Amino acid sequence: MTRQTILIKVGGGKTINWDFIAEDLRKIIRTHKIVLVHGANAMRDQIAEKLNHPTKTIVSPSGVTSVYTDSRAIDIFLMSYAGLVNKKIVAVLQGNRVNAVGLSGVDGSLWQAKRKKHVYDVTNGKTRLIQDNLTGKVTRINIRLIKILLKNNFYPVICPPAIDESHQIVNTDGDTAAIETAISLGIKKVVFLFEMPGLLKDFPNERSKIDRIDRKHIDDFVVLTQGRMKKKLLAVKQALETGIETVYFGDGRMKRPIISALAGTGTIIS
Amino acid sequence: MTRQTILIKVGGGKTINWDFIAEDLRKIIRTHKIVLVHGANAMRDQIAEKLNHPTKTIVSPSGVTSVYTDSRAIDIFLMSYAGLVNKKIVAVLQGNRVNAVGLSGVDGSLWQAKRKKHVYDVTNGKTRLIQDNLTGKVTRINIRLIKILLKNNFYPVICPPAIDESHQIVNTDGDTAAIETAISLGIKKVVFLFEMPGLLKDFPNERSKIDRIDRKHIDDFVVLTQGRMKKKLLAVKQALETGIETVYFGDGRMKRPIISALAGTGTIIS
Numbered sequence: 194m195t196r197q198t199i200l201i202k203v204g205g206g207k208t209i210n211w212d213f214i215a216e217d218l219r220k221i222i223r224t225h226k227i228v229l230v231h232g233a234n235a236m237r238d239q240i241a242e243k244l245n246h247p248t249k250t251i252v253s254p255s256g257v258t259s260v261y262t263d264s265r266a267i268d269i270f271l272m273s274y275a276g277l278v279n280k281k282i283v284a285v286l287q288g289n290r291v292n293a294v295g296l297s298g299v300d301g302s303l304w305q306a307k308r309k310k311h312v313y314d315v316t317n318g319k320t321r322l323i324q325d326n327l328t329g330k331v332t333r334i335n336i337r338l339i340k341i342l343l344k345n346n347f348y349p350v351i352c353p354p355a356i357d358e359s360h361q362i363v364n365t366d367g368d369t370a371a372i373e374t375a376i377s378l379g380i381k382k383v384v385f386l387f388e389m390p391g392l393l394k395d396f397p398n399e400r401s402k403i404d405r406i407d408r409k410h411i412d413d414f415v416v417l418t419q420g421r422m423k424k425k426l427l428a429v430k431q432a433l434e435t436g437i438e439t440v441y442f443g444d445g446r447m448k449r450p451i452i453s454a455l456a457g458t459g460t461i462i463s
Numbered sequence: 464m465t466r467q468t469i470l471i472k473v474g475g476g477k478t479i480n481w482d483f484i485a486e487d488l489r490k491i492i493r494t495h496k497i498v499l500v501h502g503a504n505a506m507r508d509q510i511a512e513k514l515n516h517p518t519k520t521i522v523s524p525s526g527v528t529s530v531y532t533d534s535r536a537i538d539i540f541l542m543s544y545a546g547l548v549n550k551k552i553v554a555v556l557q558g559n560r561v562n563a564v565g566l567s568g569v570d571g572s573l574w575q576a577k578r579k580k581h582v583y584d585v586t587n588g589k590t591r592l593i594q595d596n597l598t599g600k601v602t603r604i605n606i607r608l609i610k611i612l613l614k615n616n617f618y619p620v621i622c623p624p625a626i627d628e629s630h631q632i633v634n635t636d637g638d639t640a641a642i643e644t645a646i647s648l649g650i651k652k653v654v655f656l657f658e659m660p661g662l663l664k665d666f667p668n669e670r671s672k673i674d675r676i677d678r679k680h681i682d683d684f685v686v687l688t689q690g691r692m693k694k695k696l697l698a699v700k701q702a703l704e705t706g707i708e709t710v711y712f713g714d715g716r717m718k719r720p721i722i723s724a725l726a727g728t729g730t731i732i733s
Contacts, residue, residue, distance in 0.1 A: 240542070244513055268547055272510070276546020277538055280569045280624075280632065287572055288630035294571045294608065299550045300564045301617055302557055338564065338617065345611050347571055354550075360558035362550065 198226040198343065200380045201451060202371040204387035205232025205274075209445040211282055214386070215289040217451040218348075222291055226343050228378065229293070229350045230371040233278035240277075241269045251314035251323065258420060261314070262327045262364040267354065270364055274352045275299070283350055294347045296338075298331065298355035298370065299362055305333040306355035306365050329363040331355050331370040334377040368425050372432045381438040384454050385425065386445030391460035392422070406462045408433045429462055439463040468496040468613065470650045471721060472641040474657035475502025475544075479715040481552055484656070485559040487721040488618075492561055496613050498648065499563070499620045500641040503548035510547075511539045521584035521593065528690060531584070532597045532634040537624065540634055544622045545569070553620055564617045566608075568601065568625035568640065569632055575603040576625035576635050599633040601625050601640040604647040638695050642702045651708040654724050655695065656715030661730035662692070676732045678703045699732055709733040 199221070203209060221227060241248045246269060249261040262270065275297040286293035298304025306329030314321045342349050351374070355365040368385070375383050392414065395401035406414060411430045418426055429440045440462045443454025453459070469491070473479060491497060511518045516539060519531040532540065545567040556563035568574025576599030584591045612619050621644070625635040638655070645653050662684065665671035676684060681700045688696055699710045710732045713724025723729070 271550050272542035272546040274546070275550050275565075276542040276544070280541045280545050280567055283567075283569050284626060284630055284632050287569070287626060292571060294566070295545075295569070296564070297550055297553075299553050299557070301562060337615070341611060341615050341617075345607070347608065347611075356554060356557060360554055362554050 196224060196226045197382070198228060198378060198380050199382045199384060200228045200230065200371060200375040200378070201384045201386065202230045202368060203232065203445055204385075205234040205236065205278070206388040206445070207235040208388050209386065210447070210450070211285045213448050213450055214445065215285045215291060217449055218286065218291045219289040221451060222348065227348055228339060228343070228374065228380070229348065230367060230374065231278065231282060231350065231352050232367045233274040233352065236278050237269060237273040240273045241266070244269060251312065251326075252316070254313055254315055254320060257424070259328065260364060261323065263325050264327065267327050267362055267364065270354055271297075271362070274354065279350060279352050286348070286350065292347050293350045294342055295350045297352055298365065301335050301338040302356050303335050303338055303351065304331045304353070304355035304365060304370050304374075305335070306330055306357050306363050307332045308357040308361070308363055327361065327363045329355060329357050329365055331365050331373045334374050336377045339374070339378060366424065368428045372428045372437070375432065375437055376435050379436065382441070382455075383432060383437055384441045384443060384451055386443050386450050386454065388444075388446055390444045391442045392418075396422070403460050404457070406460065408463060411462065433462065466494060466496045467652070468498060468648060468650050469652045469654060470498045470500065470641060470645040470648070471654045471656065472500045472638060473502070473715055474655075475504040475506065475548070476658040476715070477505040478658050479656065480717070480720070481555045483718050483720055484715065485555045485561060487719055488556065488561045489559040491721060492618065497618055498609060498613070498644065498650070499618065500637060500644065501548065501552060501620065501622050502637045503544040503622065506548050507539060507543040510543045511536070514539060521582065521596075522586070524583055524585055524590060527694070529598070530634060531593065533595050534597065537597050537632055537634065540624055541567075541632070544624065549620060549622050556618070556620065562617050563620045564612055565620045565622075567622055568635065571605050571608040572626050573605050573608055573621065574601045574623070574625035574635060574640050575605065576600055576627050576633050577602045578627040578631070578633055597631065597633045599625060599627050599635055601635050601643050604644050606647045609644070609648060636694065638698045642698045642707070645702065645707055646705050649706065651706075652711070652725075653702060653707055654711045654713060654721055656713050656720050656724065658714075658716055660714045661712045662688075666692070673730050674727070676730065678733060681732065703732065
């Protein structure tokens with residue numbers, strides 16, 4: 194029987210525990226194939242500070258916050274995501290007998306993005322056009338590379354940035370890219386690990402965790418949430434509309450983070 | 464007929480021209496498979512300066528200079544080699560229709576190194592034992608991953624660091640690792656590109672280029688050279704003793720760098 198593939202997206206927060214994640218993966222790969230996608234925003238912000246180019250955000254006219262990415266920010270992105278964090282994760286996984294191969298969306302044109310050429314920033318009520326923003330939305334996945342690796346028992350560990358139609362390196366939203374990857378590969382189960390026990394009704398009160406959401410009611414929760422979590426829920430909504438069966442939210446700080454999430458200790462959306 | 468594989472090692476100097484290299488590779492992949500190994504020392508030193516942790520060197524009792532690598536230096540190494548430089552190279556190659564996949568020696572345990580646990584530094588005549596030096600010599604190559612990629616027409620773009628027997632990330636000499644990789648893959652032709660027209664008899668006089676060296680006389684040139692070039696020649700000597708037929712030195716700053724080197728405009732050692 195072919196092993197089912199699970200995609201696991203791990204957030205880039207400071208308190209995510211990669212030793213716990215690796216211990217879980219070591220067990221999970223006995224019965225499943227896995228594709229890992231990770232963030233690195235905490236490390237990115239830290240390196241950006243040290244290099245005197247702190248991370249800047251912009252706010253769209255519809256109120257969505259995103260990172261402003263000029264060419265120096267892309268450099269810092271590459272250093273932190275594809276360099277420091279990706280390779281340290283790979284080493285921890287290798288130490289747990291998970292034969293990980295780290296890739297960015299640039300490698301093998303894994304994550305092909307459509308560049309957002311014009312974005313608007315609203316600051317103090319003034320709308321400003323930004324033209325040098327190097328960001329894009331992943332619209333096409335080179336699944337051939339992922340499939341070849343999985344078939345040969347290598348586990349891809351993927352992170353932003355992506356590559357656009359003119360082969361420029363662009364920042365991209367990791368959650369959306371992870372969902373696109375899962376859809377393209379026909380993956381049915383997606384796990385999101387972050388620095389919370391699950392989706393919180395009353396953020397940041399960790400006791401207000403929601404156990405289960407029916408896909409029909411996601412919109413009710415999209416309204417409740419802000420910032421990154423709103424984006425995440427919108428990506429999840431799209432995922433459930435496009436073939437993914439179940440999305441699990443779980444706590445990336447705790448022991449057995451993936452196995453617990455799959456058992457329903459976080460939030461299950463299906 | 465199966466296409467012959469060439470390994471190309473490109474130095475990490477500031478004036479290396481990756482557009483020229485990519486143009487050459489685009490032509491070469493019509494008739495050959497390629498494995499690329501690259502350095503990033505200029506960028507590494509620049510980032511290390513900016514992060515207030517400048518690259519330090521140590522000198523062994525036998526007079527060989529090498530980089531001192533503590534854990535912060537490993538972080539900077541990952542940022543510059545595996546992050547910034549590797550992915551920018553991959554993007555340039557993708558833009559030239561060379562389907563490149565960037566990998567560090569950590570990925571898939573590609574470059575397995577034996578850590579040098581004790582190294583000595585001689586400063587002002589005083590010998591000092593250094594115990595936290597995270598460096599090693601690549602002794603085993605996971606050729607399976609490289610072969611799978613090549614078979615599927617992906618071109619691996621490999622850089623240090625390596626991974627040691629206890630799954631720690633360690634700095635390693637790129638030239639030696641490149642040679643080890645070529646030997647393990649049964650590659651017969653290796654091209655080294657750097658910021659010189661070839662091996663110089665009278666460094667840095669670029670008019671003193673040596674056109675051809677017979678493998679029997681390498682030792683005469685090892686005596687003539689210093690620093691990185693001495694290390695490179697020693698690696699080449701080992702290569703020619705272990706199955707590699709021809710090593711080409713060429714100028715990574717010029718147009719048609721690889722095609723010219725293969726045609727003999729640099730230095731040929733065979």
